[in-house]
Structure formats: C-alpha cells, structure tokens
Amino acid sequence: MPSIRFRLNGVETEIDADPDRALLDILRGPLGMTGPHFGCGSGECGACHVIVDDRAVASCDTPLWSVENKEVTTIEGLGSAERPHPLQRAFIAEQALQCGYCVAGILMSAAALLMRNPSPTDADVRAALDRNLCRCGSHNRMVRAVLRAAAEMGAL
Amino acid sequence: MTATPKLPISLAANPRLSSWVKFSSEGWVALSPGKVEIGQGIVTALAQIAADELDVDIGRVQLVRASTAASPNEGVTSGSLSIQQSGRAIRQACAEIRQIFLAAAADRLGIDANALDISDGTISGPGNVQTSYWELADEVSLDRDATLEAAPKSAAKRALAGQSVQRVDLPDKVFARPRFIHDLTLPSMLHGRVLRPERSRARLAELNENGARAVAGLVAVVRDGSFAGVVSETEDGAETALSALRKGATWSVGEALPDENDLAAFLKAQPVESTIIDTRASSKTSDKQRTMRRQFTRPYIAHASIAPSCAMAQWNGDRVHVWTHSQGVYLLRADLALVLNIPVENITVEHLEGAGCYGHNAADDVALDAVLLAKAAGGRPVRVQWSRADEMTHAPFGAAMAIEIEADLDPQGEIVDWRHSIWSNGHAARPGRAAQPALLAGFELGNPFPRTISSNPPQANGGGGDRNSIPLYDFPSWNIESHRLLTMPVRTSALRTLGAQGNVFAIECFLDEVATERGEDPINFRLRHLRDERAKDVIRAAARRANWKPEKKPGTGYGAGFARYKNTGAYCAAIAEIEGEQDIRVKRLTLAVDVGEAINPDGVINQIEGGAIQATSWVLKERVRFDSQRITSSSWTDYPILRFSEVPQVQVDVIQRSDIEPVGAGEAAHGPVTAAIANAVFDCLGVRIRNLPITRDSLIAAMELAS
Numbered sequence: 028m029p030s031i032r033f034r035l036n037g038v039e040t041e042i043d044a045d046p047d048r049a050l051l052d053i054l055r056g057p058l059g060m061t062g063p064h065f066g067c068g069s070g071e072c073g074a075c076h077v078i079v080d081d082r083a084v085a086s087c088d089t090p091l092w093s094v095e096n097k098e099v100t101t102i103e104g105l106g107s108a109e110r111p112h113p114l115q116r117a118f119i120a121e122q123a124l125q126c127g128y129c130v131a132g133i134l135m136s137a138a139a140l141l142m143r144n145p146s147p148t149d150a151d152v153r154a155a156l157d158r159n160l161c162r163c164g165s166h167n168r169m170v171r172a173v174l175r176a177a178a179e180m181g182a183l
Numbered sequence: 184m185t186a187t188p189k190l191p192i193s194l195a196a197n198p199r200l201s202s203w204v205k206f207s208s209e210g211w212v213a214l215s216p217g218k219v220e221i222g223q224g225i226v227t228a229l230a231q232i233a234a235d236e237l238d239v240d241i242g243r244v245q246l247v248r249a250s251t252a253a254s255p256n257e258g259v260t261s262g263s264l265s266i267q268q269s270g271r272a273i274r275q276a277c278a279e280i281r282q283i284f285l286a287a288a289a290d291r292l293g294i295d296a297n298a299l300d301i302s303d304g305t306i307s308g309p310g311n312v313q314t315s316y317w318e319l320a321d322e323v324s325l326d327r328d329a330t331l332e333a334a335p336k337s338a339a340k341r342a343l344a345g346q347s348v349q350r351v352d353l354p355d356k357v358f359a360r361p362r363f364i365h366d367l368t369l370p371s372m373l374h375g376r377v378l379r380p381e382r383s384r385a386r387l388a389e390l391n392e393n394g395a396r397a398v399a400g401l402v403a404v405v406r407d408g409s410f411a412g413v414v415s416e417t418e419d420g421a422e423t424a425l426s427a428l429r430k431g432a433t434w435s436v437g438e439a440l441p442d443e444n445d446l447a448a449f450l451k452a453q454p455v456e457s458t459i460i461d462t463r464a465s466s467k468t469s470d471k472q473r474t475m476r477r478q479f480t481r482p483y484i485a486h487a488s489i490a491p492s493c494a495m496a497q498w499n500g501d502r503v504h505v506w507t508h509s510q511g512v513y514l515l516r517a518d519l520a521l522v523l524n525i526p527v528e529n530i531t532v533e534h535l536e537g538a539g540c541y542g543h544n545a546a547d548d549v550a551l552d553a554v555l556l557a558k559a560a561g562g563r564p565v566r567v568q569w570s571r572a573d574e575m576t577h578a579p580f581g582a583a584m585a586i587e588i589e590a591d592l593d594p595q596g597e598i599v600d601w602r603h604s605i606w607s608n609g610h611a612a613r614p615g616r617a618a619q620p621a622l623l624a625g626f627e628l629g630n631p632f633p634r635t636i637s638s639n640p641p642q643a644n645g646g647g648g649d650r651n652s653i654p655l656y657d658f659p660s661w662n663i664e665s666h667r668l669l670t671m672p673v674r675t676s677a678l679r680t681l682g683a684q685g686n687v688f689a690i691e692c693f694l695d696e697v698a699t700e701r702g703e704d705p706i707n708f709r710l711r712h713l714r715d716e717r718a719k720d721v722i723r724a725a726a727r728r729a730n731w732k733p734e735k736k737p738g739t740g741y742g743a744g745f746a747r748y749k750n751t752g753a754y755c756a757a758i759a760e761i762e763g764e765q766d767i768r769v770k771r772l773t774l775a776v777d778v779g780e781a782i783n784p785d786g787v788i789n790q791i792e793g794g795a796i797q798a799t800s801w802v803l804k805e806r807v808r809f810d811s812q813r814i815t816s817s818s819w820t821d822y823p824i825l826r827f828s829e830v831p832q833v834q835v836d837v838i839q840r841s842d843i844e845p846v847g848a849g850e851a852a853h854g855p856v857t858a859a860i861a862n863a864v865f866d867c868l869g870v871r872i873r874n875l876p877i878t879r880d881s882l883i884a885a886m887e888l889a890s
Contacts, residue, residue: 048419052418052419056417056418056419061359061361061365061366062359064363064365064366064489064490065365065490065491065568066489066490066491066571067571067818067819068570068571069571069818071818071819071820072489072819074489074490101359102358102359103359106358107358108354108358108360111357111358115357115358118353118357119349119353119354119357122347122349122350122353122785122789124353124356124357125222125223125224125539125789125790125793126221126222126488126489126536126537126538126539126540127222127352127353127356127357128222128363128365128488128489128490128537128538128539129489129538130356130357131359134357150828152827153827153828153830154827154828156827157826157827157828159827160489160819160824160826161489161827162487162488162489162538162539162541162797162824163222163539163793163797164792164793164794164795164796164797164800164830165789165792165793166796166825166827166830167792167796167830167832167833168789168792169827170827
C-alpha cells in the first residue's frame with residue numbers, strides 16, 4: 028500500500044493506506060482522532076469538517092490522496108482546555124450547543140472563516156456555516172459565539 | 184384538611200437513598216440519576232439541585248451514567264419529565280441525606296444539629312468545631328429508604344437553582360474529548376453492520392454470502408430470517424463486506440405504502456380504535472347560527488439526528504453487556520430479554536451519550552443489532568453503527584396526523600360548541616412497555632415477533648395523538664375524539680411533543696380564523712377565553728416583547744400561537760414575524776415561557792430556542808417522502824432541514840416562578856411556533872395553510888383552493 032504524507036495538526040504524519048479511502052476514516056481509525064464526526068458519509072452535514080490548508084472540507088468526502096503534502100487541522104489541533112482557541116472559549120461563554128455532536132465540524136468551519144475574514148458580519152458567519160447542519164437548534168448561539176471570538180481575536 | 188405529603192414519584196419507585204447519592208472520602212459527591220443526557224442539559228440542572236440541597240460546590244458533583252447495574256429505574260427520559268421526576272426526587276433525597284449527615288455530625292461533635300451549618304461539604308458549629316461529608320462518608324450509611332422526614336430548602340435559600348450555571352458536559356464537547364458513544368473504543372472491539380431492505384418490510388429471500396466472506400478482516404456473516412449482518416475486524420472491512428452482502432441479497436417485494444400526497448384520505452380510511460378524549464356539556468341552549476369546519480394535516484416527520492445510531496455489545500457466556508444511547512436503559516433491557524429469551528439479570532445496559540435525541544429513534548434498534556451480531560464474535564465486543572440512509576428510513580417516524588375541527592358559531596361569531604377529531608397512528612411504540620418487543624430486528628428474525636402497532640399514552644400521562652387536543656379555552660361545550668389507526672404501514676413512535684404539535688397547530692390556526700372573521704385581534708380573543716393567569720401572562724409577555732401588533736408592511740406578516748404543553752406542563756406563547764412571497768422566510772420568533780421554577784434559566788432558554796428553530800424546520804421543510812414501496816427521503820438532500828442562513832432570530836422571555844414546582848421546557852415551543860408561523864403566513868398573504876409543511880407547493884395549492 029502506498030504511503031501518504033501530510034501534516035496533521037502540525038505534526039508530520041505518514042500513513043500506509045488505500046489512497047482512495049476517505050480522510051475521515053483514516054483520521055478516526057488508524058490515527059485515532061475522534062473529534063471529526065461521521066454524520067452522513069456524503070459531505071452533506073458538516074459534522075466531519077476539518078481544515079485542509081485554509082479551507083474547511085468534509086473529510087468524509089475527501090480522499091486521502093488529495094491531502095498529500097498538505098496541512099490538515101482537526102478540532103484536536105484547534106485548541107485544548109489548557110490552551111483553548113478563542114472560538115472554544117466563546118462557545119463555552121455563549122453555551123453555544125445542545126448535544127454537541129455537530130460542534131467539532133462547526134468549529135472548524137468557523138476557524139476557516141476567521142482565517143480568511145477576521146471580522147465577519149452575522150450574515151458572513153451564517154454563510155460560512157451553511158454547509159453545517161445542527162438539529163438541536165443552537166444556530167443563533169453559535170453565530171454569536173463566532174462573532175464574540177472574532178471580536179476577541181481582533182482586540183489582540 | 185391537607186393532603187398527606189408523598190414522596191416524589193421517582194423516589195417512591197427507588198426509595199433507597201444510596202441509589203441516588205454516594206460520598207467519597209476524597210471530597211466527591213456521586214450523583215446517580217436514572218434520566219440521561221440527550222443534549223438537553225439535564226445533568227447540569229440535576230447537579231445544581233443536588234449541590235444546592237447538600238450545600239456543596241457544584242464542581243464536586245460527579246454524574247454517574249445510567250446503568251441497569253446500579254442506577255435508580257426512572258423509566259424513560261422523555262415527555263419533558265426529567266426535571267419534574269428526577270429533579271424532585273434528587274431534591275428530596277438530598278434534603279434527607281443532608282439531615283442524616285447533620286445528625287451524624289451532631290453526634291460526633293457533641294453539638295445540637297440545629298447549631299450546625301454546612302458550607303461546601305464542611306459541617307461546622309460554634310467553637311470552631313467541624314467535620315465534613317467526606318470525613319463522615321465511611322461511617323454514615325445511606326442504605327436506607329427516604330422517609331419524607333426532612334423537607335427541601337425554601338426557594339429563597341437555594342443558591343444555585345435559578346442561576347444559569349454553565350453546562351457540565353460542554354467542555355468535553357468543545358474540546359473533543361471522547362464522550363459520545365461513537366468515539367469510544369473497547370479492547371479488542373470488532374465492527375458490525377446490518378443489511379436492511381430498501382423496500383418497506385421486504386423479506387430476505389436469498390442471500391449469497393460468498394462476496395462478503397471474501398472481504399479481508401471478515402469475522403462472521405450473521406443471518407436469522409430477514410435479519411442479516413456482518414462482523415469485521417475493522418470498520419472499513421465491515422462496510423465493504425456489507426456492500427458485498429447487499430449485492431448477494433434477493434428481497435421479496437415490499438409492503439404497500441400510502442399515497443404521500445393524500446395522507447388525510449389514507450388516515451381516515453383505515454380501521455381505527457376510537458376514543459372520546461373529553462366532553463364538556465353546556466347547560467344553556469346554544470344560539471348556533473353556522474358551523475365552521477376545517478381540516479389540518481401534518482406529515483410523517485423524521486428524528487434525523489446528526490449522528491447515526493450506534494451501540495456496542497459484548498457477550499460473556501450467557502450474559503451480555505450493552506452500551507447504548509437509548510432513552511431508557513431498563514426498558515431496552517426488558518425488550519432485549521424478550522428477544523433473547525434470557526432473564527433480565529443476565530443483561531446489563533449502560534448509557535453513553537449520543538447526538539441530540541428528539542424521541543424514540545433507532546437507538547434501541549441498533550442496540551439489538553449489536554447484541555445479535557456480537558453472538559458471533561466469540562466474546563469480543565462489537566460496535567454497530569447505522570448508515571445515514573438507514574437512520575432516515577428505518578428508524579420510527581413521528582406520526583402523520585389529520586385533524587378536523589368543527590365549531591358552531593353564534594350570530595356574533597363566538598364559539599358555542601367545539602368538536603375536534605384526530606386520525607393518526609399511535610405516537611408511542613417504545614421498548615419495554617409490552618409483552619412483545621418493539622425492536623426492529625425482532626420483527627426480522629426467522630421466528631419473528633409481530634410488528635408493534637403504536638399506541639397512545641393515556642390522557643392522564645399527557646396523551647399521545649390526543650396530546651394538547653383538549654382546549655385550554657373556556658368554550659361552552661366540546662367533544663374531543665381520537666381515532667388511532669390499527670394498521671401501520673409506516674413505522675411510527677414517539678417524536679418530540681407526540682400529537683401536540685399537530686393539535687396546537689390546528690386549534691390555534693382555527694381560533695385565528697374565528698377571531699379574524701369577528702374582526703377581533705387574535706391575542707385579545709385568546710385572552711378573553713382563558714381563565715388561567717399564567718397562560719395569559721405568557722401571551723401578554725410575548726405580545727409586549729414583539730410590540731404586538733406591529734404596523735402592517737407589504738410582504739411581512741405576524742402571527743401568534745399559544746399552548747400549555749400537555750395541558751399540565753410549561754406555558755409557552757410564540758409570535759412569528761415572517762416575510763413571504765413565493766417562499767416563506769421566518770425572520771423572528773418571540774417567545775415567552777413559564778416552567779414554574781426555572782432551575783437553569785439559560786438552559787430553559789436554550790431548550791425553547793432550540794425547540795422554536797426545530798419547529799420552524801418542521802414547518803417549512805420537513806416531510807418524510809415515499810413512493811408506493813419505499814421511503815425515498817434517505818439523505819439530507821431528500822430530507823432537508825433548516826440551515827444557518829434560514830434560521831430566524833429567536834427571543835425568549837422566561838417568567839421565573841421560584842415557588843412553583845418546575846416542569847420541563849424541551850417540548851413547549853413546537854406547537855405554538857408552528858401555529859404562529861401559519862397564522863403569520865395568513866397575515867402576510869391572506870391564505871390559510873392547513874397542510875404542513877408550508878412550502879412553495881403548499882402555498883400554491885392553498886391559493887388555488889382559495890380562488
């Protein structure tokens with residue numbers, strides 16, 4: 028099996044796997060990253076979003092070969108309880124979820140947005156999160172949290 | 184004469200105090216509710232109640248996951264009853280436990296218990312003497328039953344209840360620490376997948392297993408009648424083997440499904456069990472001038488959780504351990520015992536969190552799938568996860584409903600008699616409630632159990648299809664009748680609100696029409712027919728916050744809806760602002776809610792906001808699709824839900840009533856929001872939509888009907 032190299036959360040990673048397999052399967056399986064979630068398997072819900080270079084993509088619909096030599100960031104690479112990303116702090120401050128299954132993907136879509144647009148409007152945030160589904164109805168809290176994080180990052 | 188005080192219902196069923204609370208000498212309180220976290224924030228509210236009553240910091244309260252091995256049996260986490268049942272039980276149990284520890288501390292310190300005080304678990308008295316829960320933990324036995332001898336604190340003395348404490352489960356979810364059942368791995372775990380037919384209830388006629396057996400990592404192909412699945416060393420291997428198995432399967436034709444475009448005709452043509460839900464007779468002769476009759480429908484609605492259902496199971500001889508996100512670990516265990524024909528004592532069912540759960544979805548079904556596949560795993564645990572398509576097509580749906588309301592009106596257009604009839608499948612087919620199991624694989628086995636026909640809980644428990652069908656308005660007379668279908672071509676069971684969404688939609692839209700015909704403001708009409716001040720307060724609060732009724736602008740409409748969930752639960756009023764031409768866009772929802780004592784006000788707001796947004800999604804988008812043989816809405820493309828860009832602004836006012844027993848908030852918003860949107864559509868476009876969902880097609884159909 029060919030070996031594929033990419034950077035995962037800043038760490039050089041090499042994996043022997045079928046290059047046509049979905050990135051999500053590789054992340055959750057051999058690489059043990061359970062942050063990105065399986066929701067639909069066809070790129071329709073956003074629960075598996077990760078950032079490849081600077082774009083949020085559905086990792087369930089992204090073949091492994093396509094990330095060769097690229098930078099892949101999952102929620103595990105976004106921040107931790109000890110060193111939280113402003114988005115994570117803001118999601119807690121706004122209590123911006125109910126069940127939280129979709130939130131790993133939503134945080135990554137939001138992080139990608141803030142990388143290219145540090146001061147988004149409410150409409151910008153909604154557009155950026157439009158490929159992410161939330162069934163519990165926490166959308167408005169999440170939008171507020173993203174705007175709060177953007178403001179905090181802008182003030183730094 | 185006052186009524187004899189009684190133990191809260193969950194505490195009466197599980198009176199042993201140690202089954203609820205344990206102290207560790209290291210300074211922790213283990214709190215063990217029988218209710219489970221399904222995304223609603225319940226564990227936080229219960230921790231608040233316990234911390235308050237025990238006088239400990241909430242950070243010391245550790246929630247124990249529900250398990251049939253140890254937890255109190257609180258039935259199912261449903262019906263907005265967790266605060267009411269678990270919350271009251273924990274409050275009373277903790278009050279008694281506090282008293283027991285005070286007595287033990289008094290003994291040890293030689294001080295009267297009345298002179299002692301507790302602060303963050305430290306029990307102290309005059310002269311700087313002190314001990315603590317932790318010090319006394321080993322010598323005080325809580326293996327005793329609740330007695331009602333101690334009373335919980337008064338509302339004024341609670342420090343945490345009524346505060347918007349942050350959710351205890353939220354950091355794990357934001358930092359992606361494995362907490363969901365989907366993210367957990369057991370040692371030497373295998374992966375399973377189950378083959379399900381595309382055609383409704385098709386039987387597996389032939390199965391060529393060769394393709395599946397050739398897949399690397401395959402451990403077993405399991406077949407029992409129409410139930411078939413694979414077990415593999417890897418998840419990828421299980422998926423590949425399942426695809427191969429699907430190619431080798433020959434199915435019978437399916438069973439016929441109804442016409443999705445004429446659900447009312449289908450529902451009304453079926454054999455039914457008819458029940459008079461309520462009647463009210465008037466002593467006065469009515470001054471009836473005319474009769475108004477309207478029919479309302481709602482379609483089948485999918486739970487459509489973001490995560491597909493998942494479970495793990497592991498056999499050890501004739502005993503099996505099951506990990507599940509079921510809403511009722513004891514109820515699932517009862518049905519597993521029926522299918523497996525083994526004693527319940529041989530089965531341990533343990534809860535792990537899943538994605539948001541809005542009723543009886545496939546959580547229980549997948550647990551049986553895992554148990555059956557794990558039989559072929561030689562004692563290794565098997566994890567089974569459903570596909571998105573199976574989740575959307577094989578899990579139970581919320582039942583379609585046809586509702587007919589007839590009202591006799593007097594010359595002033597006032598209602599003098601009211602008749603409400605419901606045709607619907609039952610809204611409950613949960614496991615653990617009947618002599619036969621209600622789990623999907625049980626219907627597929629070679630020696631199958633009969634398919635459950637959904638039933639309805641009795642009115643005393645809130646009813647099912649008839650939930651919220653008895654008017655809260657003081658009409659002089661009425662007759663409420665429910666027709667429960669005795670056939671069930673589309674599998675239905677409990678979905679958030681059961682029949683309340685449909686009934687409140689029908690009642691509140693009908694009233695809006697009556698008020699409009701009288702030329703009366705619909706808010707005023709409601710207030711005039713309500714006697715319950717709490718009901719009037721939520722309506723007035725929502726109206727005030729929404730500046731009812733804003734001046735009419737072209738292309739904009741406003742509508743109102745109100746209900747008290749189950750007629751005994753939370754009061755909720757909603758006002759919708761919509762924009763509409765060809766498509767309807769809900770711009771803003773303004774709600775007021777009264778749950779009695781709001782233990783965690785932000786938690787209440789979160790539930791009401793979420794309910795309002797989910798209801799908007801149901802109203803504008805959702806409808807299970809099918810042709811004559813198969814459910815066709817098997818993906819998010821075929822079953823769209825509301826997206827970020829379509830979500831309305833939502834404002835929620837909570838009317839805090841600290842001295843009134845708390846009730847749940849999770850299902851209060853759906854009915855009022857549904858009606859408010861439909862009434863706003865009329866205000867905007869002058870057309871009454873009585874068939875959900877409200878889409879471009881249904882608008883055109885209603886306009887054609889009106890012209």
